[in-house]
Amino acid sequence: MSQVFNIEKLVRENVRKMKPYASARDEYHSDGSEMVFLDANENPFDNGLNRYPDPQQWKVKKSLASIKDVSEKQILLGNGSDEVLDLLFRAFCEPGQDNVITLPPTYGMYQVLANINAVENREVLLRKDTLEPDVEGILEAADEQTKLLFFCSPNNPTGNRFSDETIRQLLGSFNGLVVIDEAYIDFSKEGSWLRELGNYPNLVITQTFSKAYGLAGLRLGICYASRDIIAVLNKIKPPYNINALTQRRVVEALADTGSVKREIETIVSERIRLIPLLAEIPFVSDIYDSDANFVLLRVDDANKRYTQMLERGFVLRNRSTQPLCNNTLRITIGTPEENQKLLNALKTLR
Numbered sequence: 001m002s003q004v005f006n007i008e009k010l011v012r013e014n015v016r017k018m019k020p021y022a023s024a025r026d027e028y029h030s031d032g033s034e035m036v037f038l039d040a041n042e043n044p045f046d047n048g049l050n051r052y053p054d055p056q057q058w059k060v061k062k063s064l065a066s067i068k069d070v071s072e073k074q075i076l077l078g079n080g081s082d083e084v085l086d087l088l089f090r091a092f093c094e095p096g097q098d099n100v101i102t103l104p105p106t107y108g109m110y111q112v113l114a115n116i117n118a119v120e121n122r123e124v125l126l127r128k129d130t131l132e133p134d135v136e137g138i139l140e141a142a143d144e145q146t147k148l149l150f151f152c153s154p155n156n157p158t159g160n161r162f163s164d165e166t167i168r169q170l171l172g173s174f175n176g177l178v179v180i181d182e183a184y185i186d187f188s189k190e191g192s193w194l195r196e197l198g199n200y201p202n203l204v205i206t207q208t209f210s211k212a213y214g215l216a217g218l219r220l221g222i223c224y225a226s227r228d229i230i231a232v233l234n235k236i237k238p239p240y241n242i243n244a245l246t247q248r249r250v251v252e253a254l255a256d257t258g259s260v261k262r263e264i265e266t267i268v269s270e271r272i273r274l275i276p277l278l279a280e281i282p283f284v285s286d287i288y289d290s291d292a293n294f295v296l297l298r299v300d301d302a303n304k305r306y307t308q309m310l311e312r313g314f315v316l317r318n319r320s321t322q323p324l325c326n327n328t329l330r331i332t333i334g335t336p337e338e339n340q341k342l343l344n345a346l347k348t349l350r
């Protein structure tokens with residue numbers, strides 16, 4: 001790295017100086033003995049949810065830590081990864097002053113969060129030919145005020161995973177935090193960047209239960225980073241951001257990952273089966289190779305095809321307004337039956 005990484009210098013001054021809200025349940029940690037809880041103004045009659053949830057979600061973190069081979073102190077949980085991403089903006093980006101870098105075409109929430117937090121978003125388009133990040137462009141766009149760089153890998157909506165070499169180059173030369181959004185990592189044949197967490201003090205990885213784990217309705221996102229970065233995010237997170245039902249359900253899900261593994265295998269093999277069949281459809285001109293659970297197609301007229309499919313009962317995602325994505329539709333891989341119906345319907349379009 002061009003200068004020694006210093007988290008204290010990166011964090012917003014007000015966050016560095018503040019004391020976090022100490023909730024009743026932060027002060028007391030159970031040693032297993034029976035206690036009478038009269039500290040949090042709860043209703044004392046047990047209905048399974050009358051108590052506040054664990055603000056640090058230790059049971060969830062314990063399971064995740066052992067599965068992912070990281071420390072519990074390197075994990076922060078959010079109400080979806082969207083909350084995690086928002087916490088990163090709020091901890092590190094001074095409104096009206098700092099900026100972030102994103103690499104369109106990419107996930108729309110980075111821009112939304114930049115707007116909400118009054119932070120400038122410097123967009124550096126992916127390379128048109130390879131859809132890889134433009135390393136020189138990124139370093140040119142970055143300045144002292146650039147606090148976060150977002151890699152979405154595998155990328156939404158293009159589906160490709162960025163090369164390790166590209167990411168490594170930026171981890172070593174960019175002075176802010178490098179956030180790798182791995183929402184789709186479980187569908188990729190290459191592994192997660194988690195194994196590198198100990199090697200890069202500026203690396204932040206986000207994952208989610210919303211895609212491969214089949215729990216989008218729960219709203220649970222994960223942030224993995226150094227203990228120092230996690231400590232900063234912990235200071236500003238809402239005290240009870242993960243509700244008790246979610247915590248319970250996720251501990252169950254993590255105890256039995258066999259069915260999730262089988263579902264992922266089915267989705268990936270369906271993706272591999274589907275791509276050549278989609279390529280045969282006359283109005284499909286291009287299909288992006290995918291490491292995710294969706295494919296991006298270029299068609300002759302995306303608005304027309306989108307509407308035709310809607311009339312046949314299929315909701316697709318038109319991504320045509322994104323840079324480099326004119327006339328593209330993003331299609332999620334469904335069940336084998338849904339995919340067959342999709343192919344049949346696409347074939348009837350004139």
Ligand SMILES: *Cc1c(COP(=O)(O)O)cnc(C)c1O
Pocket residue numbers: 079080081082083107152156181183207208209210211216219220221
């Ligand atoms: C779907 C998705 C997420 C998931 O967000 P949650 O808030 O965890 O549901 C995050 N990043 C990307 C790129 C996504 O496509």
